[in-house]
Amino acid sequence: xxxIEHNMSITGDAPKSISTxxxxxxxxxxxxxxxxxxxxxxFNFPNKSLFLSLSLGLITLGTAIFSIDAYWxxxxxxxxxxxxxxxxxxxxxxxxxxxxxxTLFYVVLYWFPQYLGLNSEGANSGVIGLFDPLSKFIxxxxxxxxFAYGTLYTVAIWIFGFKFILKYRxxxxxxxxxxxxxxxxxxxxxxxxxxxxxxxxxxFAPTTIWPLNYDLFAGYRLESFISGGNLGVSMxxxxxxxxxxxxxxxxxxxxxxxxxSWVCGCGGLAETAGDPFRQLSDxxxxxxxxxRWVIHSVLVFVTVMxxxxxxxxxxxxxxxxxxxxxxxLWGSAGFLTLLFALIMIFKRDQIQKDAKYGAIGYLVVILxxxxxxxxxGNWNIFFFPAYKLREWYGFLIGAAFSGVIxxxxxxxxxxxxxxxxxxxxAAILGMQQKLFSKFRITTNxxxxxxxxxxxxxxxMGIDVRAYAQKGxxxxxSSCVGCGIxxxxxxxxxxxxxxxxxxGRINENEVLLxxxxxxxxxxxxxxx
Amino acid sequence: MEHIVxxxxxxxxxxxxxxxxxxxxxxxxxxxxxxxxxxxxxxxxYVYMGHMKWDHLKPYEDWFWEKNRIDLKNxxxxxxxxxxxxxxxxxxxxxxxxxxxxxxxSIPNKFGWEGEDLDGVQGLVSKQxxxxxxxxxxxxxxxxxxxxxxxGVELAEMLRTRHIEVTMLVREKAFxxxxxxxxxxxxxxxxxxxxxxxxxxxxxxxxxxxxxNGKVSSIITKTGEQIDCQFVGLCAGVRPNIDxxxxxxxxxxxxxxxxxxxxxNIPDVYAIGDCAEQQKAIGQRKPVESVWYTGRMMGxxxxxxxxxxxxxxxxxxxxxxxxxxxxxxQTYGWVWPKPKENEQHFHWQHEDRTKAITINxxxxxNQFLGINTFGIRxxxxxxxxxxxxxxxxxxxxxxxxxxxxxxxFYTRHxxxxxxxxxxxxxxxxxx
Numbered sequence: 001x002x003x004i005e006h007n008m009s010i011t012g013d014a015p016k017s018i019s020t021x022x023x024x025x026x027x028x029x030x031x032x033x034x035x036x037x038x039x040x041x042x043f044n045f046p047n048k049s050l051f052l053s054l055s056l057g058l059i060t061l062g063t064a065i066f067s068i069d070a071y072w073x074x075x076x077x078x079x080x081x082x083x084x085x086x087x088x089x090x091x092x093x094x095x096x097x098x099x100x101x102x103t104l105f106y107v108v109l110y111w112f113p114q115y116l117g118l119n120s121e122g123a124n125s126g127v128i129g130l131f132d133p134l135s136k137f138i139x140x141x142x143x144x145x146x147f148a149y150g151t152l153y154t155v156a157i158w159i160f161g162f163k164f165i166l167k168y169r170x171x172x173x174x175x176x177x178x179x180x181x182x183x184x185x186x187x188x189x190x191x192x193x194x195x196x197x198x199x200x201x202x203x204f205a206p207t208t209i210w211p212l213n214y215d216l217f218a219g220y221r222l223e224s225f226i227s228g229g230n231l232g233v234s235m236x237x238x239x240x241x242x243x244x245x246x247x248x249x250x251x252x253x254x255x256x257x258x259x260x261s262w263v264c265g266c267g268g269l270a271e272t273a274g275d276p277f278r279q280l281s282d283x284x285x286x287x288x289x290x291x292r293w294v295i296h297s298v299l300v301f302v303t304v305m306x307x308x309x310x311x312x313x314x315x316x317x318x319x320x321x322x323x324x325x326x327x328x329l330w331g332s333a334g335f336l337t338l339l340f341a342l343i344m345i346f347k348r349d350q351i352q353k354d355a356k357y358g359a360i361g362y363l364v365v366i367l368x369x370x371x372x373x374x375x376x377g378n379w380n381i382f383f384f385p386a387y388k389l390r391e392w393y394g395f396l397i398g399a400a401f402s403g404v405i406x407x408x409x410x411x412x413x414x415x416x417x418x419x420x421x422x423x424x425x426a427a428i429l430g431m432q433q434k435l436f437s438k439f440r441i442t443t444n445x446x447x448x449x450x451x452x453x454x455x456x457x458x459x460m461g462i463d464v465r466a467y468a469q470k471g472x473x474x475x476x477s478s479c480v481g482c483g484i485x486x487x488x489x490x491x492x493x494x495x496x497x498x499x500x501x502x503g504r505i506n507e508n509e510v511l512l513x514x515x516x517x518x519x520x521x522x523x524x525x526x527x
Numbered sequence: 528m529e530h531i532v533x534x535x536x537x538x539x540x541x542x543x544x545x546x547x548x549x550x551x552x553x554x555x556x557x558x559x560x561x562x563x564x565x566x567x568x569x570x571x572x573y574v575y576m577g578h579m580k581w582d583h584l585k586p587y588e589d590w591f592w593e594k595n596r597i598d599l600k601n602x603x604x605x606x607x608x609x610x611x612x613x614x615x616x617x618x619x620x621x622x623x624x625x626x627x628x629x630x631x632x633s634i635p636n637k638f639g640w641e642g643e644d645l646d647g648v649q650g651l652v653s654k655q656x657x658x659x660x661x662x663x664x665x666x667x668x669x670x671x672x673x674x675x676x677x678x679g680v681e682l683a684e685m686l687r688t689r690h691i692e693v694t695m696l697v698r699e700k701a702f703x704x705x706x707x708x709x710x711x712x713x714x715x716x717x718x719x720x721x722x723x724x725x726x727x728x729x730x731x732x733x734x735x736x737x738x739x740n741g742k743v744s745s746i747i748t749k750t751g752e753q754i755d756c757q758f759v760g761l762c763a764g765v766r767p768n769i770d771x772x773x774x775x776x777x778x779x780x781x782x783x784x785x786x787x788x789x790x791x792n793i794p795d796v797y798a799i800g801d802c803a804e805q806q807k808a809i810g811q812r813k814p815v816e817s818v819w820y821t822g823r824m825m826g827x828x829x830x831x832x833x834x835x836x837x838x839x840x841x842x843x844x845x846x847x848x849x850x851x852x853x854x855x856x857q858t859y860g861w862v863w864p865k866p867k868e869n870e871q872h873f874h875w876q877h878e879d880r881t882k883a884i885t886i887n888x889x890x891x892x893n894q895f896l897g898i899n900t901f902g903i904r905x906x907x908x909x910x911x912x913x914x915x916x917x918x919x920x921x922x923x924x925x926x927x928x929x930x931x932x933x934x935x936f937y938t939r940h941x942x943x944x945x946x947x948x949x950x951x952x953x954x955x956x957x958x
Contacts, residue, residue, distance in 0.1 A: 015713065067951070070565075075721070075722065075852070075853050076853065077852070077853030078853075080576075080577070080578040081576050081577055081578070082576070082688065083577055083578060083687040084577045084578070084579065084580050085577040086577075112534065127686075171934065172934075172935075172936040172937055172938070173934045173935050173936050176936055250655035284588060285588060327805060444904070444907045444908075444932055445906075445908050445911065446820050446823075446846065446907060447820075447846070447857070447907055448847050449567065449569040449570075449819045449820075449848075450538070450567045450569070450570075450586045450819075451569050451570035451584075452567055452568050452570055452573075452579060452583045452584055452585075452586065453570070453573065453578065453579065455583070455584045456578070456579050460837070465585025466586070466587055469586060483934060486934050487934070490849075490850040490855065491848045491850070491855070491857075492848065492855050492857060492904035492905075495904070495932050495933075495934060496934065496935060
């Protein structure tokens with residue numbers, strides 16, 4: 001995807017050593033990590049509560065000391081010195097080691113949790129066993145691999161969130177946003193579902209919304225919601241309301257950033273632990289083309305899969321429930337067609353030609369699948385039963401893409417590979433943002449000097465400079481509103497804003513500072 | 528087909544090329560000996576500091592030029608035969624043009640100091656300068672920077688990221704006081720010092736002393752003080768890069784003389800950007816302006832002329848911006864270092880001394896003339912409008928909120944600034 005440059009820059013290597021305090025901090029943090037590694041190697045710790053606390057405590061302490069030493073003693077401000085000289089953040093040796101290590105971890109986590117000590121028959125051992133005391137404390141049962149992972153994930157967002165806040169402490173937008181991400185991860189994504197489990201209620205994280213939460217409408221989940229009493233049903237209703245009401249309203253008002261960089265856990269990890277890698281995302285036009293095809297294909301996949309799964313769950317006649325297979329199927333087809341028609345009628349000017357063709361193609365494909373399967377009568381998508389399709393989605397997208405590639409490849413392709421290329425939720429929010437939102441990034445008249453800091457540090461691979469140097473507002477479906485382009489700009493050219501939707505896409509190519517003659521000329525030309 | 532040759536691939540030349548292409552089908556050739564592709568000169572410092580790689584400096588991907596049929600030629604023009612309309616290259620090549628655009632930019636000023644050509648002494652303008660800088664600072668422990676302007680402070684910031692001790696010699700009594708009012712200049716001076724730079728104000732270079740290998744070993748100031756160093760950065764401004772055009776018929780002064788249509792004294796030859804000198808000053812602007820955006824505007828204006836509509840270069844209200852280590856600076860309109868006879872400055876500074884505003888206005892008419900801001904971002908469009916509409920100072924202060932361009936959730940200071948101004952004005956009236 002990217003052209004790998006062997007020469008890091010035209011300049012050579014600069015000093016990149018770390019201070020003594022940072023060395024000690026690294027030692028403390030690595031000791032904490034070593035406990036986890038020993039646990040993976042099945043070293044049997046006598047007092048699991050103690051050693052788990054020790055491990056997480058040392059990792060936290062080490063990261064905190066390192067961050068404080070790295071940023072607190074310096075002036076508040078953008079500190080990207082030597083980012084491209086460091087092996088870890090400049091795609092060097094340590095980046096590859098970390099990338100491969102993370103990838104392997106995800107492979108084991110998703111497909112071979114037994115090697116981490118998961119035991120469904122008896123007591124857990126290994127690293128998962130180490131998390132048993134904490135799991136019992138919070139949800140009453142032994143740890144699963146997801147509990148151990150969730151704990152580490154939350155710890156990562158908190159400790160690297162702390163680092164992020166120190167690094168960007170001159171910027172209140174970044175501080176508040178990071179606090180929000182840390183809060184939602186701990187409360188909504190980690191504790192609430194675990195406590196619900198303790199209360200014998202369905203597992204539900206209010207912040208993971210369909211289609212990111214692709215299992216929301218799986219048969220077993222629907223059963224658990226329906227059998228979960230009023231609370232269960234209200235969760236299901238909240239899940240549906242989130243998709244069709246809450247999400248569009250918030251995105252209309254604030255852009256997709258309210259979710260992608262204020263609430264979402266995937267975004268949360270990318271923004272905090274992934275921050276040292278944000279500059280690695282590919283900004284070429286080619287990458288942008290690939291991105292648009294891949295992410296929308298995932299959205300189509302998840303839509304078809306969900307329709308199939310729900311369809312196979314529903315009954316044939318209306319005795320049990322008014323929503324029958326037929327009503328649902330034609331309802332879905334009708335809804336998608338209506339949505340498509342409305343966009344094409346009212347917003348066609350804002351869609352590029354290839355996107356139009358793509359959308360038409362995809363709609364035809366979805367409707368054809370629905371039609372073929374309806375008339376063939378057995379509801380098998382391309383001869384697969386619905387549950388098979390869900391398994392494949394879970395394997396390809398839910399596990400391989402979002403976990404293995406999404407996080408494992410942070411040090412190589414940047415922190416938001418999943419959000420950028422794979423997340424179907426981002427695709428939906430992105431369409432809303434591009435077509436209906438009040439959000440945009442405005443550029444400040446003629447002050448842009450095309451330096452390229454904005455583009456370099458855009459984790460979503462948007463060539464921000466291309467817009468800024470033309471004085472155009474930036475309205476891109478992929479923008480997650482992290483605000484870093486605005487922060488790194490040495491001329492104060494960029495600002496994230498919510499404003500009137502009229503004139504949001506400002507195509508004024510005449511920059512401020514040019515004389516009136518040129519303006520007249522352009523006006524004449526456009527008449 | 529008419530062949531337009533542009534000499535120089537900086538912002539002026541490239542903007543001209545792009546806009547000629549937008550408006551016509553003419554054959555376009557851009558010549559440069561500095562780099563194969565257009566890059567953003569303003570960002571050279573970020574490559575040295577490791578914020579960006581060389582490729583990040585290119586605003587357009589490499590395929591852009593071929594796709595837009597803009598021929599790029601890497602070559603060094605040694606001489607121009609204006610009567611034959613031919614360029615002669617160092618390697619013997621020749622190229623004919625129908626219209627020639629000179630956009631050769633600028634080179635660092637040298638004032639005939641003893642030792643200014645020694646090994647380890649350099650300016651910072653071109654890509655080659657950056658490459659030499661890398662070499663020159665390889666084992667450097669201590670550097671001296673001559674000149675207190677924008678390039679000087681950038682070079683200081685660059686060297687500090689490599690843990691090199693920096694002494695900066697500034698002729699004025701505070702950093703960039705030739706441009707900034709004293710309060711502003713003083714605040715920035717303090718900020719520069721707080722980054723570990725040994726800023727020497729009211730100090731000038733006398734000569735540069737070599738070691739036995741012909742490399743710089745120390746400098747001596749005009750007061751006779753000797754400062755050991757392994758590197759000297761010459762940052763006392765730039766001048767037009769026009770030496771190769773001497774002994775030709777082209778009319779030149781400091782730069783290539785142009786009229787308001789950017790035409791030189793030779794037909795079909797034009798000059799834009801840093802190398803051009805306006806015969807007739809435009810407003811209060813200097814005849815030679817080495818500023819990124821004026822180069823861009825000249826390029827755009829000339830493209831209109833070259834594609835059929837003869838157009839005057841007529842820049843609007845002055846503006847500019849910079850960053851001094853962590854403090855962003857923007858300016859709109861005119862704020863002179865010392866108020867002119869009919870002018871008065873209103874200065875506000877935040878107690879942490881990282882934010883400040885200076886407003887210049889007319890004492891008699893109360894007309895708003897210009898604003899400097901530090902650590903507070905301003906909306907270009909709004910201030911430009913106020914300047915054009917000749918708003919009064921009171922209007923500007925009362926509506927300052929509208930002009931704020933800071934990110935969301937930032938602390939706002941408009942009320943404080945307004946109060947400060949009221950007090951300031953009362954004091955002015957009582958004394």
